[in-house]
Amino acid sequence: MNYCASCRYRRSRCSSSCPLAPYFPANEEGERNFQAVHRVFGVNRIANILRQIESSDLRDDAVRSHILEAQYRLQYPVYGSVAVIVPLLHQTRQALLELDRLLNLLPHNNNTSTPVLNDQETSGNDNPNQEILRPPPQ
């Protein structure tokens, strides 16, 4: 029997009913994912979360999101996944602004009634995500 990464770490027997075995198999990727999740969240917390979720599809999603968040948290200790999400939001906003500008250059374009970005998205400061990136007060 191959012990899953979690059972190998805890030095416990891994059975066919091990709740973590499907998510952290005994291979390099399983070990790497388990180490990241364990370092950031702790194995007991993940096991408790999985016990509370009845749907297997949602358990899969929960584990995947915890693995991603743990990897980003280890890579960017201060902001975690926000360090990746905010620049992508900014890129998307810039692309939509550029698209809007280009649509207005097209001949016979009556783009005045359906802007790509609504007024709320285009008004205000230059970086709407600035609030998110500001460190919390001490």
Ligand SMILES: [Zn+2]
């Ligand atoms: Zn196991």
